[in-house]
Amino acid sequence: MRAVVYSETGPSSVLRLVDREVPEPGPGELRVRLARAGVNPTDWKARAGGTYAELPYAEITPGQDGAGVVDAIGEGVLGFAVEDRVWVLLAQHGRPFGTAAELVVVPAENAVHLTVGASFDLGASLGVPAVTAHRALTSGDVPRLSPGALTGQTMLVHGGAGAVGNAAIQLARWAGATVLTTVSSDEKAALAIAAGAHQTVNYRVGDATAEIRALAPDGVDLVVDVAPAVNNDLDREVLRVHGTVAIYANNGGDELTMPVRQTFSKNLRYQFILLYTLDPALLRAATEDIAAAVEDGALQVGSEAGVPLHHFGLEEAGAAHDAVEQGAVGKVLIKLD
Template sequence: MKAIIYTQTGAPDVLQPTERPVPEPAAGEVRVQVKVSGVNPTDWKARAGGPGRPLAYPEIVPNQDGAGIVDAVGEGVSPDRVGERVWLWEAAWQRADGTAQEYVTLPARQAVALPDDASFDLGASLGIPALTAHRCLTVGDNGPQRLAPGTLAGRVVLVAGGAGAVGNAAIQLARWAGARVVTTVSGPEKAKLAQAAGADLVVNYRTGDPAAEIHEFAPAGVDIVVEVAPNANAALNHDVTAPAATIAVYATDEPADVSLPAFRLMYKNIGYRFVLVYTVPEAAKRDAVEDVAAAVAAGALQAGEAAGLPLHRFPLDRTADAHAAVESGAVGKVLIDVA
């Protein structure tokens, strides 16, 4: 089978095509014929590596997310799953085998049923972005712990960077759960994408008075912030949050450390929570997978430009270019056509 591997960290050109044997699923695993592989920022960062970070395995296939069809099962897995359309999550987390290959084996629970009316493109766009968004929306002390229609009714959610993959998923999930959603973007083109995703209010943070616009939209304040740039957005967040709000941070900007006005946050009982989807507690991860699957089944999660998430496609042999596109900040979702 065709696969993309890297045997050393570095620039995208360390990604090389190769031929590998088709793997056999072990007990508790399924084998999936991968149709589409999705690329996330953590995929290129893992490939790029860093000082003192040797490869965990001699040979690694990149990419956490994907979608395809179960074509074989291991011992203990129902044979009824053969032929099932699925979306995949965390295929390469603490494993050597991601989704940039024609077949991948992985634990059965990491291959989630994908409805017939949901495209493989959507399936490959879920995984890391949607699970991260779910955790950000449910990590606060005031809940909810699960997402479903009505669980965020009466809440106001602020999504920083609503044109990004996590931002897009957060907008769609929050709206599905009944929240009113405001998002910040850097320009008119990204504003169109955030509006397509379903945001009630889109604020260009480079023009006008973002805090005033948000206060007018939510006079009592924002209840949940889904945050991608905690330093750049700190002043705005501290101004517009309601008492006992949660600021859920899932990425970092410069500087990497965050300095907080302790007394101001204490006075409002604001909670900062930091989210890395890979190390989310097991029960919360299971809840997130189930809720995201329910949102997909309900048609509440979509991909493509009409849903505010433009798709950028590459063939398998151009996986290096796909990684470079994500690394350079491509707006939308970068996908690799595997099959």
């Protein structure tokens, strides 16, 4: 089978397309013939050397997310059959070989049935972005998402045109929330509205804090934040008492400082999120709720859903990594079928 690998960290040029033996699933594992592989920021950051002090394996195939069909089942696996359509997540977490390959072996718990009618593009776009978004939205007073679960609540999603921001908007709307989002341009505002945001605020024009307070005079219930070092003062001003800030990235700086009294006077909750150390029960809840949203047609991809798709061939994996690193708006996918 064809697979992309790297044996040293560095720029995308360290990626090589090779032929490898077909992997066999062990006990509790599935083998999936992939139609699409998702590319996330975590993939290029690890490849560039931002994750490992030294490579834990002689060769690594990048890629946490993908979608395809089951083509082999290991001993003891229940609930799956050959030819089942699935999406996979955390394929390369703690393992050498991820989804930038024609075939991938994953633990059965890292595969989720993909409903008939849902595209492989959608399946490969779920994983990292949607699970992160789910954990962010359930960091407040509502532990699970379903239709109506967030009715009466107002969510502020920073970076509504990003992959996690887009998933957070769609999931929040499915659960009944009012959704506000910050964006940096009219083009990104249009994408956030396509995803389902009720209102957008361009933080580069005017007073974003004042605009958000005008839109949510009683305060927002929860903020999904991609850049806490930059946004924390705004977040504190627009949150209601007992509100929550859910932080999943460090865009804009690695240091977060805050005034203690103004923060605790609102009884604010801060939830930091890293998918790779997420409690298995929370991960399971996220995949179950995301699968239900997909079944309901509430999660979509494509420009009409606010997330343009960018397809690359397996031999173009380096260019796919570069596109994500350079901030491509939308979702970058490797096409394998």
